[in-house]
Amino acid sequence: MKRREVGILGEKIAGDFLRKRDYHILETNYRCPEGEIDIVARDKDCLVFVEVRSKTSAEFGSPEESITRGKIQRLVAAAARYRQGHQNLPSSYRIDIVAVEMDHKGKPSRIELIENAVDES
Numbered sequence: 410m411k412r413r414e415v416g417i418l419g420e421k422i423a424g425d426f427l428r429k430r431d432y433h434i435l436e437t438n439y440r441c442p443e444g445e446i447d448i449v450a451r452d453k454d455c456l457v458f459v460e461v462r463s464k465t466s467a468e469f470g471s472p473e474e475s476i477t478r479g480k481i482q483r484l485v486a487a488a489a490r491y492r493q494g495h496q497n498l499p500s501s502y503r504i505d506i507v508a509v510e511m512d513h514k515g516k517p518s519r520i521e522l523i524e525n526a527v528d529e530s
Contacts, residue, residue: 476506
């Protein structure tokens with residue numbers, strides 16, 4: 410599988426995974442000048458911005474280890490932009506990561522939700 414295909418499939422797998430946990434998906438692939446948010450969802454009374462990281466090999470570390478400081482800064486800025494541009498959102502929010510590991514055929518071998526993965530300080 411090509412890198413882009415892995416990413417698209419990983420986002421689909423993550424969305425299904427979150428729906429099974431009663432998350433309500435509000436939007437996918439939100440883009441703004443500050444960056445992109447893979448999934449915007451509600452978990453009860455909390456707005457959740459989800460970064461999906463997908464890999465088919467552990468050769469260069471786990472999916473969640475691939476998030477750089479720059480990516481975190483873009484996520485925080487994009488989340489702030491989303492909140493400014495949308496009304497009737499929950500006042501509480503967090504940024505989560507869904508790590509997806511799969512084999513070369515696209516079958517998931519590990520899906521892990523890391524809540525409050527990004528500390529904004």
